[in-house]
Amino acid sequence: MPTAPPSPDPTMEAIGRAVVEGRTGDALSARHQLLDLWAAIGVTGDPLHRCSLAHYLADLYEDPAQALAWDVRALDAADAVTDRRVQEHHAGLHVAGFYPSLHLNLADNYRRLGSFDAATEHINAAREYAPSLPDDAYGAFLRTVLDEVAEAISRRDVTKRSSAPGPTA
Known part of the structure; x- marks a missing residue:
């Protein structure tokens, strides 16, 4: 039985837009967008959202101590993500x-x-x-x-x- 394509996820889409902006040169704007999303998601929000956002946000900091703080958050969130949740976003992914x-x-x-x-x-x-x-x-x-x-x-x-x-x- 074929699986239905995943439903659009506005938070993942917003994270993706910010990542693209950061990679095309506007790291400050991308950081602000991701920090605003982080505030909306909250520290107990969807672990896939927290993991993805923190992982990409870390890349937007030159200072390794600031990046480290976000990379630790990403790893902590990954520990809370399930394969089921990841596959709701993309069928081929595994935690x-x-x-x-x-x-x-x-x-x-x-x-x-x-x-x-x-x-x-x-x-x-x-x-x-x-x-x-x-x-x-x-x-x-x-x-x-x-x-x-x-x-x-x-x-x-x-x-x-x-x-x-x-x-x-």
């Missing part, structure tokens, strides 16, 4: 597929802050979840970045990666 990127972002923020033990913990967690990545360009990209961040951790390098998302310095 396990979120964790490589979430842990990778945490590892990179901790690395940039010089907290190499915490960075190592999260890069190892990202690698544990890496088999959940799709076998496509996105999965290949994340696997490459996992290697980049792991190498930077081993060198005790705190500089921003050239491939990092977000505003440029």
Whole structure:
């Protein structure tokens, strides 16, 4: 029996619009939009909305401490999301597929802050979840970045990666 396409989700659509705006150069406006949405969603709102919003909002901060705060929120929200909820949004998604990127972002923020033990913990967690990545360009990209961040951790390098998302310095 075919499944019905997911219903439109105005919050996910608003998050998507803000992300596009942030990626096309207006990080400040995108941040304001996402912060307004966060206030509307609330800390106990839909975990998919909280996870998605926090994950993308973190990328809009140059300061790794500010990004870290949002990446922690994203990981916490992911722990509350169910596969059923994720698949209501997109039939092919699984929560396990979120964790490589979430842990990778945490590892990179901790690395940039010089907290190499915490960075190592999260890069190892990202690698544990890496088999959940799709076998496509996105999965290949994340696997490459996992290697980049792991190498930077081993060198005790705190500089921003050239491939990092977000505003440029």
